[in-house]
Amino acid sequence: MWPRDWIRHSLPRTLRGKLLLVSLAVVVVPISLTGYLLEREGRQALVQEKSEKLFGLTRLLDAHLGPGFDPLLADMGVAANDRGAAIQALSARLTPFTDMIARANPGVGVGFYSRALNAIITYGPSRDYGATVGTSIPPEHPGWHVLESGKQAVESGRQVRGFILNAMLPIVRDGTVIGYIWANELSDDVERQAAAMDRAVLTVSLGGILLGLALTQVLARGVGRDIRQIIDGLLRMRNDLGDAIRPPPGEFGAIAVEVNAMARALLDARSLTENILHSIADGVIAVDRAGQVTALNPAAEAMIGVTATEVIGKPYESLFKPDARFSSPLLDTLKTGRPHVGVTLEFPGGKQTLHLTVSSSVLRNSHGDAIGAVVVLRDLTEQQRLRTQIMRADRLAALGELVAGLAHEVRNPLTSIRGFMQFLESSDDVAEWQRYAPLIVRQVDSLNRLVTELLEFGRPRPPAFSPVQLNDLIREVSLLAGRKSNARIALHLSPDLPLVEADGEAFKQVMLNLIINATQATSETGGISITTAAVTQDRGEAIVTVADEGEGIASENLDKVFDPFFSTKPNGTGLGLAMAHRIVDAHHGTITIVSTPRSGTTVTLRIPVLHSQSVES
Structure with missing residues (x-):
């Protein structure tokens, strides 16, 4: 697993857990870092303060030394090349002052070191460290660096009297380093003071962290309570959009108010849609992707002769007669996604066959995915009955016109035939009979042609x-x-x-x-x-x-x-x-x-x- 995925799966899922995690980031880490910096800066300040104090003592010792070791020996009449006598003479001269400085600063050790004699001249308090007079510092001692460089230095570590903080000041006379003066303090004393400061910083840091976590916990609990209240309200709205959420205080209350407004708008839209579906005369049936009925309006119930509770959740085919061979536009739309518009068909309902015009289309959700199909049914039974009456009336009107036209067409030849026959009735002249007979035949042929065309028109094959x-x-x-x-x-x-x-x-x-x-x-x-x-x-x-x-x-x-x-x-x-x-x-x-x-x-x-x-x- 990649580190990023591991981190994502390791993060808490709840808002309360996330707030606690954030509090760790914004409270614990800064306070801990601040405490660490304070402890480090405090320790450095303490060391700096100790160093300044110790260097102050070395400067007092340096001022007391005066012109240097050799002038003191000369003043006391001691030969500088007699190492033992020189050490004893200088120690006797300087020890009272170093002891005084040591007594004035408990826990502090001070002394002189002569480069020429390569020996400790004095180390106060002398009652504790007088035995070190006359000894030389080892080669690894940091005092040699001060003698060589001529620069003051502060060192921590094990030296003559143990673990100490040692401030060393070079003794420079006439541009020459003739030795160095030290003032040191046991590290235990420094550590005790540093530990006290650390405890104070730690106490303040822990207090700040605990206070931050407590406040975060209270905040997280309040936020979680408000969110839980909104979630519970949303769960209730699944069943009843009219069950409004009680707004909590603050921003979450504003969210709840907006959610309630959206629920009211959705409820109004649903009510409008339901009113439209209940009001329209056309039947509407909806099915899901499995072809099961999910909704139908009262008009569809009245057309098919069923109720919504009887068919919702059942297959759409259950609305047909069991033995009906019926190709449904709705099921075709559900299968192929192809809509049908204005298809006229005979719907084999369970109680009667209906003459309908149907239109079907795919139902889609807000993402455009197909979730089912819907069909709109328009009952043409009454229209068909009215059309039949109109056609019957048209046929009767056409029959009347046909009879009137037929009477007109038949009457003219019959009138001519009657006139010829009345004329010939009183005539014995064969020539006149021969003259008018063809005219009578033509009129009869005209009647025959008319009847033939009429039969052809009236009885079409x-x-x-x-x-x-x-x-x-x-x-x-x-x-x-x-x-x-x-x-x-x-x-x-x-x-x-x-x-x-x-x-x-x-x-x-x-x-x-x-x-x-x-x-x-x-x-x-x-x-x-x-x-x-x-x-x-x-x-x-x-x-x-x-x-x-x-x-x-x-x-x-x-x-x-x-x-x-x-x-x-x-x-x-x-x-x-x-x-x-x-x-x-x-x-x-x-x-x-x-x-x-x-x-x-x-x-x-x-x-x-x-x-x-x-x-x-």
């Missing part, structure tokens, strides 16, 4: 779909119809037009009616344009356009051109466009007419390429 190349069919029909008129027919046929599933013979009848109508409406100098094109979007369509340069159709007649027996031509039956509309509608296509009087008419057919594809549910 189902289309026989097969692959048809519309371009070839249009070429054949235009060639046939073009022989009956001098109008110019121009073909603009798309080479990319695919095969279309259509009833070829029925579609020939449609094209023949359209081209004949166009030639009849166009003068001999006019033109007719027939265009085909392919649309590849969605399910794919073939578009056929027949445009003429004829007299056009009045705007008030455009809505009637597909009605049976409506015709603006003197000899027209009005069944041609009605039959064309029926055939196109049987092909699941559309036929539209756009016309401008004295400028021409354009008829557009849109026919699906395929009819055998299954309708998605």
Whole structure:
């Protein structure tokens, strides 16, 4: 494990533990470091103070020595080359003063050392250290460094009388170091004072640390209590957003106030959403990623005939009939993520089959991850019933128009036949019979043609779909119809037009009616344009356009051109466009007419390429 990972895993998890750890960093460490520095600085100050004191004593001794050892010996009449006599004479002269200095400073030892005699001249207090007079310092003694360098020095360590703090001052006369003066103090005394100072620093440091930890503990406990109060409030809000958190004092109280405000806003938003779901007439059902129902609104309950408590937590398939073969858009969206919009289908509910329009989409959380799917159901049963009534009313209205048109078309030939027969009833002239008989036959043929077209319109056969190349069919029909008129027919046929599933013979009848109508409406100098094109979007369509340069159709007649027996031509039956509309509608296509009087008419057919594809549910 890397050190960084080890440190991260070793850190406390709770805020209280982190605060205690921080207190160690901001209280214990600074106080400990301060105590250590104070102890070190205090010890150095103590040593410095002792050193200054000891050097002060050495300077007193140096002043008392006067001009030096040799002048003293000369004054006492002792030969300097007589080492023993010189040592005794100098010791007798200087010892009283060194003893006085030693008595005035208990624990301090002072003395003189002669470089020329290489001997201790005096060491006070003499009662304790008088036996050292006349001895020489060993070669490793720091006094030799003072004699050689001529600089004062302070040394700690074992020397003549044990572990001491020794201040040594060189004796310089006429620029020559003739010896040195020392003043020392036992290290035990120094250590006792330093230990006392250390204890004081340690006591203050420990007190500061304990006080800091205690305050941190109190602070951490208060912070932990406030946080625990907020956490408990948040746990209660999981079940009831209206259960507000009681704000603690301070900044945590401000946090609690903001959390309560957010909870109220969320509660308002949830209430608004629930009110919308309860108010809308469309059914809404939501499922989780496993396909289990998580929510449904009252409209969905009423549609399907279940209650929320019965189905929440159960698979979405439980809403269907057990033996229903149903492809659900919601489950498809849940599986593929592809939404469905406005799909019309028969929903096999457990109690009844519903005619619905459904739209489904993926449900996502705040991070954009899929958490389920939702479907919106719109019941079309009532619309279908109203549509059926409207269609029935339309059929009755169409039947009325059909009967009226049929009566009008039948009455004219019958009136002519009745007139001819009344005239011939009183005539014995065979020539007159021969003259009017063909007229009567033509009127009967007209009635027969009308009845035939009417039967053909009223009893349409189902289309026989097969692959048809519309371009070839249009070429054949235009060639046939073009022989009956001098109008110019121009073909603009798309080479990319695919095969279309259509009833070829029925579609020939449609094209023949359209081209004949166009030639009849166009003068001999006019033109007719027939265009085909392919649309590849969605399910794919073939578009056929027949445009003429004829007299056009009045705007008030455009809505009637597909009605049976409506015709603006003197000899027209009005069944041609009605039959064309029926055939196109049987092909699941559309036929539209756009016309401008004295400028021409354009008829557009849109026919699906395929009819055998299954309708998605």
